[in-house]
Amino acid sequence: MSLKTLDNSLELLKYFTEKNTAWGVRELAKEMNMSHSIVYRILSTFEKHGFLIQNPDTKKYELGLKFWEYGQLVQEKFRLLDLIHPIMERISEETGESIFLTRLDGMEGVCADIAESSQMIKYAVSVGTRTPLYAGASNKTIMAYLPKEKQEAIIQEGLNPMTDKTIVDADKLVSELAEIREKGWCFSVGEYSESVFALTVPLFNWKKEIIASLAMAGPEYRVNDMDVPEMLKILQRECSEIQNYFDRYRITHI
Template sequence: MILKTLDNAIQVLNCFTKEKKAWGVRELARKLETSHTAINRILVTFEKNNFLTQDPETKKYHLGLKFVEFSEIVRGQFSITEAIEPIMQEISRKTRESIFLTWKENDVGVTLGMAESEERIKFSVSIGTRTPLYVGASCKVMMAYLSREEQLSIIDKGLRKFTENTPQNKEQLLKELDEIKEQGWSFTDGEYSDQVFGLGVPIFDTNGRIIASITIAGPEYRITEEKKIEMLELLLVEIKSIQQVFYNYI
């Protein structure tokens, strides 16, 4: 019942577009083929929480100021991406591999920025790609800094298998997360995509909470133990500048 109500509420918000910026209760009820009583209840709740505002004359509802706050948050995230792009490009130039900025959003990592390798064979994902926190260097390095309770909550929802190397054992995964947190970085090989390595380091907010990661990724045939050490040393140096950018924006 709760999920159904939440779904109806989301459908209501999705009706507010550039083409249709205001809605009355009954016309919205007709649009969604739902009782006007239910729609009115949803609209009133949104209004109380500043997600919607009602015109006193027309009685129609418009999007409220709460979305201005949200837009500032999202705009800030993308401003961060633009600010650290030169650093990411420099890391990519020196390593000749792709560099990714991954943002933590609840129990997934979202790709927000990328400096793509100039090599003919390279690893690449689309901006906006969402990946579970338990798989791949960029996500596991963030999951490692969550509380044990949060880690178990994510694991108990199930571990989807992306490749033969995707973590499937609960105890082994928890052990790996402890090791990642202790050393301050994560290296994975073929967990999210076959024959692709990842080397990730964490990014924190001013309160020390994990919020993002920077990762070097590429085809595994190009990675050697020596190159891995060189890339890690570079990443640990550059992450200091990247972290400072985050402090300035958050």
Template sequence: MLKTLDQSLKLLQLFTKDKPEWGARELAKEIGVNHANVFRMLSTFEANRYLEKDPVTKKYSLGIRLWELGLTMRESFHVSRLIHPILESMMEESGESIFLTCLDGDEGLTLDALEPDNVVKFSVSVGSRCPLFVGASYRSIMAYLPQEHIERIIQQGLKQYTKNTIADPDQLRAELAHILEVGWARSSGEYTPDVLAIACPLFHYEGHIMGSLTISGPQYRMPEESVEKYYDILMRGKEQIDKIITEYRVDLSRYYLFG
């Protein structure tokens, strides 16, 4: 490890939202390096515009070059690098399929789909779309839409995909109200026969509904008495994803799978 480079990087990391400005002697004391060496680091950063020096206070703050690097990183950053590992962990713990869905107009769009090797493959795959009224993945989004959006979807007609599809407007409204009350959704064989799903909503960092997180599997492997176990896995996954959404200001519309 290059000692001077290591010290320089540690120096840069001291510039935070809580303390965006530092004096040279403050920095020397903080990182335990003599003042002369710190001054050389600061002069180099300033000459390359990674730091700026206030001519009055003589204190340093982050410079334009770091802002430019941040923009470059933001454009190339794939949200999936943060969220996909959480989905993988949920799949391994549950032994069932995990889906990440985002709101796209009047439909739900599947962004990520993980299925254990021993699981019968379902019809949901990355890039697939489905109306918001069908199944837990989509109703857990629909329930949090503005009322006028919900009514517009209902007025477009509710197709009966299987005998279990909720295609009655009043029954659908009641189910959406229940989801709002309990905070998650459950469905059984509504889009794909003999498949049970439980799902919870995911919200944008500004507060509006953005997508959903789902655990799904065949009914014979997910009987009623086991739903509580899967619910715990689902809620822990949601908690982890919510933290990432808040901390990194994640927008699921920018979700990309990586190879």
């Protein structure tokens, strides 16, 4: 398919609106100022793949079930985020720290949602913030579950320090990633932001591929080694509920 054909095909779909839900070949060709034969080929192709159906009585084309299926996927995705946020709020209230949902996007982590701590002093970033996958617990947890070739590609891009505690030695990073994957969680202090701790667990899509991480983060002075096991228990308990949503709705990405 040429780019011109693709462009025409996508443009054609825009004519199916709430006001005009069905089109005949000739009337649509006239509306679009396009060749009747081209419009017919496009409509037939969409019909073949289930995106359009032809009404047997009127012979006009209408939107097909494929669009309904995709619409359901989008709807469930946004509903899913609505379901996740109360869980994050619950963790924040129980622990007193901010909770972050970080999603995988290429070779970066992107902050997808935040449940902020109610405490005066707290760690805060903005939704949409992009961060390198090698720096900090929320990112390293995602990187740990990526295929080896993707890990190597990230390392080849360069390991630039965010702080003086960022791991920039490739061998040391690979070793730590293997440890994270074996444990199933990660704890770091000051690797991405000075004097900030983060405790993180992974989230997988229904195909068991890594797509995100859930992190608890706050000022370093508010946590010690004795706190970590209890905080981890809370995070893992609530994370299992989120994972159930991912599996139930067959989520592939956030």
